[in-house]
Amino acid sequence: MRSPYYKPQNGTHCTYTKLKPSAMPQKQKPSQTAHYIELGGYQYWPVLVPRGIRLYTYEQIPVFLRDNPYITDGYRAYLPSRLCIKSLFIVSNESVNMWTHVLGFLLFFCLGVYNMVSVLPSVGASREDYVIYSITLFCFELSMLCSVGFHVFCCHRSEKTSRRWMALDYAGLSIGILGCYVPGVFYTFYCNNYWRQVYLVAVLAMILAVFFAQIHPLYLSKQWKQLRSLIFCLVAGYGLVPTAHWIWLSGGFSSELVQVFVPRVLGMYSLAALALVFYISKVPERYFPGQLNYVGSSHQLWHLLLVLMFYWWHQSSCFIMAYRHSQPCPDAAAPG
Numbered sequence: 636m637r638s639p640y641y642k643p644q645n646g647t648h649c650t651y652t653k654l655k656p657s658a659m660p661q662k663q664k665p666s667q668t669a670h671y672i673e674l675g676g677y678q679y680w681p682v683l684v685p686r687g688i689r690l691y692t693y694e695q696i697p698v699f700l701r702d703n704p705y706i707t708d709g710y711r712a713y714l715p716s717r718l719c720i721k722s723l724f725i726v727s728n729e730s731v732n733m734w735t736h737v738l739g740f741l742l743f744f745c746l747g748v749y750n751m752v753s754v755l756p757s758v759g760a761s762r763e764d765y766v767i768y769s770i771t772l773f774c775f776e777l778s779m780l781c782s783v784g785f786h787v788f789c790c791h792r793s794e795k796t797s798r799r800w801m802a803l804d805y806a807g808l809s810i811g812i813l814g815c816y817v818p819g820v821f822y823t824f825y826c827n828n829y830w831r832q833v834y835l836v837a838v839l840a841m842i843l844a845v846f847f848a849q850i851h852p853l854y855l856s857k858q859w860k861q862l863r864s865l866i867f868c869l870v871a872g873y874g875l876v877p878t879a880h881w882i883w884l885s886g887g888f889s890s891e892l893v894q895v896f897v898p899r900v901l902g903m904y905s906l907a908a909l910a911l912v913f914y915i916s917k918v919p920e921r922y923f924p925g926q927l928n929y930v931g932s933s934h935q936l937w938h939l940l941l942v943l944m945f946y947w948w949h950q951s952s953c954f955i956m957a958y959r960h961s962q963p964c965p966d967a968a969a970p971g
Protein backbone atom coordinates (compact mmCIF):
# COMPACT_ATOMS: atom_id res chain seq x y z
CA MET A 636 0.00 0.00 0.00
CA ARG A 637 1.29 3.44 -0.87
CA SER A 638 1.64 5.99 1.83
CA PRO A 639 -0.41 9.13 1.36
CA TYR A 640 2.88 10.95 1.60
CA TYR A 641 5.05 10.35 -1.39
CA LYS A 642 8.55 11.55 -1.89
CA PRO A 643 9.58 12.01 -5.54
CA GLN A 644 12.49 9.65 -6.22
CA ASN A 645 14.84 12.04 -7.86
CA GLY A 646 13.50 15.36 -6.72
CA THR A 647 15.80 17.81 -5.09
CA HIS A 648 13.03 19.50 -3.19
CA CYS A 649 13.09 17.56 0.00
CA THR A 650 9.61 18.44 1.15
CA TYR A 651 7.25 15.48 1.21
CA THR A 652 4.28 15.88 -1.04
CA LYS A 653 0.78 15.17 -0.02
CA LEU A 654 -1.77 13.44 -2.20
CA LYS A 655 -4.84 15.48 -3.00
CA PRO A 656 -7.32 14.78 -0.23
CA SER A 657 -10.21 14.18 -2.62
CA ALA A 658 -8.18 11.45 -4.30
CA MET A 659 -7.78 9.65 -0.97
CA PRO A 660 -11.22 8.94 0.42
CA GLN A 661 -9.90 6.23 2.74
CA LYS A 662 -6.37 6.01 3.98
CA GLN A 663 -6.31 2.22 3.99
CA LYS A 664 -7.28 1.89 0.31
CA PRO A 665 -4.60 2.32 -2.37
CA SER A 666 -5.70 5.21 -4.49
CA GLN A 667 -6.22 4.96 -8.23
CA THR A 668 -4.54 8.31 -8.52
CA ALA A 669 -1.53 7.46 -6.40
CA HIS A 670 0.83 8.48 -9.20
CA TYR A 671 -0.65 11.88 -9.47
CA ILE A 672 1.06 13.64 -6.71
CA GLU A 673 0.51 17.18 -5.79
CA LEU A 674 3.45 19.26 -4.83
CA GLY A 675 3.49 21.76 -1.99
CA GLY A 676 2.02 25.02 -3.11
CA TYR A 677 0.45 23.86 -6.36
CA GLN A 678 -3.20 24.74 -6.09
CA TYR A 679 -4.99 23.04 -8.94
CA TRP A 680 -5.07 20.05 -11.24
CA PRO A 681 -4.61 20.76 -14.92
CA VAL A 682 -7.75 20.10 -16.90
CA LEU A 683 -6.14 17.91 -19.51
CA VAL A 684 -6.75 14.59 -21.17
CA PRO A 685 -6.06 11.95 -19.97
CA ARG A 686 -7.10 13.28 -16.61
CA GLY A 687 -4.49 13.33 -13.96
CA ILE A 688 -1.11 13.66 -15.64
CA ARG A 689 0.33 16.59 -13.84
CA LEU A 690 2.57 19.23 -15.30
CA TYR A 691 5.31 20.86 -13.26
CA THR A 692 7.30 24.05 -13.21
CA TYR A 693 11.05 24.12 -13.78
CA GLU A 694 11.71 24.33 -10.03
CA GLN A 695 9.56 21.28 -9.34
CA ILE A 696 11.20 18.81 -11.71
CA PRO A 697 14.14 16.57 -10.82
CA VAL A 698 17.63 17.87 -11.51
CA PHE A 699 18.27 15.46 -14.39
CA LEU A 700 15.36 17.00 -16.32
CA ARG A 701 16.58 20.55 -15.80
CA ASP A 702 18.16 21.57 -19.04
CA ASN A 703 16.53 24.76 -20.14
CA PRO A 704 15.61 27.34 -17.46
CA TYR A 705 13.89 29.51 -20.08
CA ILE A 706 11.18 26.86 -20.40
CA THR A 707 9.54 27.56 -17.09
CA ASP A 708 6.44 25.36 -17.04
CA GLY A 709 4.59 22.49 -18.69
CA TYR A 710 6.99 19.72 -17.65
CA ARG A 711 5.97 16.10 -17.22
CA ALA A 712 7.89 14.27 -14.49
CA TYR A 713 7.91 11.25 -12.18
CA LEU A 714 5.87 9.16 -14.66
CA PRO A 715 5.91 5.38 -15.07
CA SER A 716 6.34 4.06 -18.65
CA ARG A 717 2.62 3.64 -19.25
CA LEU A 718 1.88 7.25 -18.41
CA CYS A 719 4.89 8.44 -20.41
CA ILE A 720 3.24 6.90 -23.47
CA LYS A 721 -0.15 8.32 -22.51
CA SER A 722 1.39 11.74 -22.17
CA LEU A 723 1.84 11.79 -25.96
CA PHE A 724 -1.81 12.81 -26.02
CA ILE A 725 -1.74 15.65 -23.55
CA VAL A 726 -0.45 19.14 -24.08
CA SER A 727 2.93 19.53 -22.42
CA ASN A 728 6.12 21.39 -23.26
CA GLU A 729 7.31 18.23 -25.07
CA SER A 730 4.22 17.79 -27.28
CA VAL A 731 5.62 19.62 -30.29
CA ASN A 732 8.99 17.87 -29.86
CA MET A 733 7.33 14.46 -29.87
CA TRP A 734 4.90 15.07 -32.70
CA THR A 735 7.32 16.82 -35.08
CA HIS A 736 9.38 13.64 -35.18
CA VAL A 737 6.39 11.27 -35.19
CA LEU A 738 5.26 13.16 -38.31
CA GLY A 739 8.87 13.17 -39.56
CA PHE A 740 8.94 9.40 -39.28
CA LEU A 741 5.64 9.08 -41.14
CA LEU A 742 6.89 11.45 -43.83
CA PHE A 743 10.01 9.35 -44.51
CA PHE A 744 8.08 6.11 -44.27
CA CYS A 745 5.47 7.19 -46.83
CA LEU A 746 8.11 8.82 -49.02
CA GLY A 747 10.13 5.58 -48.92
CA VAL A 748 7.19 3.39 -49.90
CA TYR A 749 6.12 5.76 -52.67
CA ASN A 750 9.61 6.11 -54.14
CA MET A 751 10.33 2.38 -53.97
CA VAL A 752 7.13 1.60 -55.81
CA SER A 753 7.03 4.38 -58.33
CA VAL A 754 10.04 6.74 -58.58
CA LEU A 755 12.98 4.33 -58.44
CA PRO A 756 11.64 1.99 -61.15
CA SER A 757 11.00 5.01 -63.40
CA VAL A 758 14.69 6.10 -63.30
CA GLY A 759 15.90 2.57 -64.00
CA ALA A 760 17.27 1.99 -60.50
CA SER A 761 19.58 -0.97 -60.02
CA ARG A 762 19.68 -3.32 -57.05
CA GLU A 763 22.49 -1.20 -55.59
CA ASP A 764 20.30 1.89 -55.79
CA TYR A 765 17.55 0.14 -53.88
CA VAL A 766 20.02 -0.93 -51.17
CA ILE A 767 21.49 2.58 -50.79
CA TYR A 768 18.05 4.19 -50.85
CA SER A 769 16.74 1.73 -48.24
CA ILE A 770 19.74 2.33 -45.94
CA THR A 771 19.23 6.10 -46.19
CA LEU A 772 15.52 5.97 -45.44
CA PHE A 773 16.01 3.43 -42.67
CA CYS A 774 18.59 5.71 -41.00
CA PHE A 775 16.29 8.73 -41.23
CA GLU A 776 13.32 6.80 -39.84
CA LEU A 777 15.36 5.29 -37.01
CA SER A 778 16.72 8.69 -36.14
CA MET A 779 13.17 10.07 -35.91
CA LEU A 780 12.00 7.15 -33.75
CA CYS A 781 14.94 7.42 -31.33
CA SER A 782 14.13 11.08 -30.87
CA VAL A 783 10.43 10.37 -30.28
CA GLY A 784 11.42 7.69 -27.75
CA PHE A 785 13.59 10.13 -25.83
CA HIS A 786 10.99 12.87 -25.72
CA VAL A 787 8.31 10.42 -24.62
CA PHE A 788 10.37 8.72 -21.90
CA CYS A 789 12.66 11.51 -20.68
CA CYS A 790 10.09 12.25 -17.97
CA HIS A 791 10.33 8.70 -16.61
CA ARG A 792 10.46 8.50 -12.85
CA SER A 793 13.74 6.56 -13.05
CA GLU A 794 16.71 8.74 -13.92
CA LYS A 795 18.51 5.71 -15.34
CA THR A 796 15.70 5.01 -17.81
CA SER A 797 15.58 8.66 -18.81
CA ARG A 798 19.36 8.66 -19.41
CA ARG A 799 19.18 5.52 -21.52
CA TRP A 800 16.64 7.15 -23.80
CA MET A 801 18.80 10.22 -24.00
CA ALA A 802 21.75 8.05 -25.12
CA LEU A 803 19.48 6.53 -27.74
CA ASP A 804 18.50 9.98 -28.96
CA TYR A 805 22.18 10.83 -29.49
CA ALA A 806 22.77 7.48 -31.17
CA GLY A 807 19.78 8.21 -33.41
CA LEU A 808 21.34 11.49 -34.47
CA SER A 809 24.55 9.68 -35.47
CA ILE A 810 22.44 7.22 -37.45
CA GLY A 811 20.68 10.12 -39.19
CA ILE A 812 24.05 11.64 -40.11
CA LEU A 813 25.16 8.24 -41.43
CA GLY A 814 22.00 8.21 -43.55
CA CYS A 815 23.15 11.49 -45.12
CA TYR A 816 26.69 10.29 -45.78
CA VAL A 817 25.84 6.97 -47.42
CA PRO A 818 24.02 8.25 -50.55
CA GLY A 819 26.22 11.37 -50.66
CA VAL A 820 29.47 9.42 -50.87
CA PHE A 821 27.98 6.64 -52.97
CA TYR A 822 26.68 8.87 -55.76
CA THR A 823 29.31 11.61 -55.80
CA PHE A 824 32.10 9.01 -56.09
CA TYR A 825 29.96 6.87 -58.40
CA CYS A 826 32.67 6.70 -61.04
CA ASN A 827 35.57 6.23 -58.65
CA ASN A 828 35.22 2.99 -56.78
CA TYR A 829 38.45 3.37 -54.82
CA TRP A 830 37.62 6.69 -53.16
CA ARG A 831 34.02 5.66 -52.73
CA GLN A 832 35.11 2.73 -50.60
CA VAL A 833 37.70 4.77 -48.70
CA TYR A 834 35.14 7.40 -47.69
CA LEU A 835 32.37 4.93 -46.90
CA VAL A 836 34.73 3.02 -44.58
CA ALA A 837 35.98 6.28 -43.03
CA VAL A 838 32.43 7.46 -42.34
CA LEU A 839 31.41 4.13 -40.85
CA ALA A 840 34.50 4.12 -38.62
CA MET A 841 33.75 7.65 -37.47
CA ILE A 842 30.14 6.86 -36.57
CA LEU A 843 31.26 3.71 -34.74
CA ALA A 844 33.81 5.79 -32.80
CA VAL A 845 31.02 8.14 -31.71
CA PHE A 846 28.98 5.14 -30.58
CA PHE A 847 31.88 3.93 -28.45
CA ALA A 848 32.41 7.41 -27.03
CA GLN A 849 28.82 7.27 -25.80
CA ILE A 850 29.70 4.38 -23.56
CA HIS A 851 31.94 6.67 -21.56
CA PRO A 852 30.17 7.37 -18.26
CA LEU A 853 30.67 11.12 -18.59
CA TYR A 854 29.44 11.35 -22.17
CA LEU A 855 25.91 12.35 -21.22
CA SER A 856 26.94 14.55 -18.32
CA LYS A 857 26.39 18.30 -18.33
CA GLN A 858 30.17 18.87 -18.16
CA TRP A 859 30.54 17.17 -21.52
CA LYS A 860 27.69 19.02 -23.17
CA GLN A 861 29.98 21.26 -25.22
CA LEU A 862 32.22 18.33 -26.11
CA ARG A 863 29.17 16.43 -27.38
CA SER A 864 28.20 19.35 -29.60
CA LEU A 865 31.80 19.58 -30.82
CA ILE A 866 31.89 15.87 -31.68
CA PHE A 867 28.69 16.19 -33.70
CA CYS A 868 30.01 19.28 -35.46
CA LEU A 869 33.15 17.34 -36.41
CA VAL A 870 31.22 14.27 -37.55
CA ALA A 871 28.89 16.39 -39.68
CA GLY A 872 31.58 18.85 -40.81
CA TYR A 873 33.87 16.04 -41.92
CA GLY A 874 31.63 15.71 -44.97
CA LEU A 875 33.28 18.82 -46.40
CA VAL A 876 36.51 16.78 -46.87
CA PRO A 877 35.08 14.28 -49.39
CA THR A 878 33.06 17.13 -50.93
CA ALA A 879 36.21 19.19 -51.61
CA HIS A 880 38.03 16.09 -52.87
CA TRP A 881 35.15 15.22 -55.17
CA ILE A 882 35.05 18.75 -56.61
CA TRP A 883 38.76 18.46 -57.36
CA LEU A 884 38.43 14.97 -58.88
CA SER A 885 35.53 16.15 -61.03
CA GLY A 886 37.61 18.93 -62.55
CA GLY A 887 36.48 21.81 -60.35
CA PHE A 888 33.53 24.11 -60.86
CA SER A 889 33.54 23.72 -64.62
CA SER A 890 31.86 20.34 -64.15
CA GLU A 891 28.13 20.48 -64.72
CA LEU A 892 27.36 18.10 -61.87
CA VAL A 893 29.54 20.05 -59.44
CA GLN A 894 27.71 23.25 -60.36
CA VAL A 895 24.35 21.64 -59.68
CA PHE A 896 25.19 19.47 -56.69
CA VAL A 897 27.50 21.69 -54.61
CA PRO A 898 24.71 24.22 -53.87
CA ARG A 899 22.65 21.29 -52.59
CA VAL A 900 25.47 20.22 -50.26
CA LEU A 901 25.85 23.79 -49.05
CA GLY A 902 22.08 24.01 -48.57
CA MET A 903 22.22 20.99 -46.30
CA TYR A 904 25.09 22.42 -44.29
CA SER A 905 23.26 25.74 -43.92
CA LEU A 906 20.21 23.94 -42.52
CA ALA A 907 22.42 21.89 -40.18
CA ALA A 908 24.29 24.98 -38.98
CA LEU A 909 21.06 26.88 -38.38
CA ALA A 910 19.62 23.91 -36.48
CA LEU A 911 22.74 23.71 -34.30
CA VAL A 912 22.67 27.45 -33.59
CA PHE A 913 19.12 27.14 -32.22
CA TYR A 914 20.02 23.97 -30.31
CA ILE A 915 23.03 25.47 -28.55
CA SER A 916 21.94 29.08 -28.07
CA LYS A 917 18.42 28.37 -26.74
CA VAL A 918 17.15 31.24 -28.86
CA PRO A 919 14.36 32.47 -28.99
CA GLU A 920 13.10 31.40 -25.52
CA ARG A 921 16.20 32.96 -23.95
CA TYR A 922 14.67 36.36 -24.83
CA PHE A 923 11.13 35.40 -23.85
CA PRO A 924 11.51 33.19 -20.78
CA GLY A 925 8.28 31.45 -19.88
CA GLN A 926 6.45 32.63 -23.00
CA LEU A 927 7.53 29.87 -25.40
CA ASN A 928 7.02 26.93 -23.04
CA TYR A 929 4.68 25.10 -25.39
CA VAL A 930 5.27 26.44 -28.89
CA GLY A 931 8.19 28.19 -30.56
CA SER A 932 11.15 27.07 -28.45
CA SER A 933 14.62 26.36 -29.81
CA HIS A 934 14.38 22.59 -29.50
CA GLN A 935 11.22 22.58 -31.59
CA LEU A 936 12.98 24.61 -34.27
CA TRP A 937 15.91 22.18 -34.09
CA HIS A 938 13.48 19.30 -34.68
CA LEU A 939 11.78 20.99 -37.63
CA LEU A 940 15.10 21.89 -39.21
CA LEU A 941 16.34 18.30 -38.81
CA VAL A 942 13.28 16.97 -40.66
CA LEU A 943 13.74 19.64 -43.32
CA MET A 944 17.45 18.80 -43.62
CA PHE A 945 16.83 15.08 -44.02
CA TYR A 946 14.09 15.80 -46.57
CA TRP A 947 16.36 18.17 -48.48
CA TRP A 948 19.10 15.55 -48.56
CA HIS A 949 16.64 12.84 -49.58
CA GLN A 950 15.57 14.95 -52.57
CA SER A 951 19.21 15.71 -53.42
CA SER A 952 20.11 12.02 -53.26
CA CYS A 953 17.25 11.14 -55.58
CA PHE A 954 18.42 13.88 -57.93
CA ILE A 955 22.03 12.67 -58.13
CA MET A 956 20.91 9.05 -58.46
CA ALA A 957 18.74 9.97 -61.44
CA TYR A 958 21.65 12.00 -62.87
CA ARG A 959 23.99 9.02 -62.60
CA HIS A 960 21.55 6.91 -64.60
CA SER A 961 21.05 9.53 -67.27
CA GLN A 962 24.79 10.33 -67.60
CA PRO A 963 26.87 7.17 -67.36
CA CYS A 964 30.47 7.34 -66.11
CA PRO A 965 32.89 8.63 -68.80
CA ASP A 966 35.17 5.64 -68.45
CA ALA A 967 33.16 2.56 -69.44
CA ALA A 968 35.55 0.35 -67.49
CA ALA A 969 34.88 2.26 -64.31
CA PRO A 970 32.86 0.34 -61.80
CA GLY A 971 29.24 1.22 -61.25
Ligand SMILES: [Zn+2]
Nearest residue numbers: 732782934938
Ligand atom coordinates in the same frame (compact mmCIF):
# COMPACT_ATOMS: atom_id res chain seq x y z
ZN1 LIG B 1 14.92 16.36 -29.46
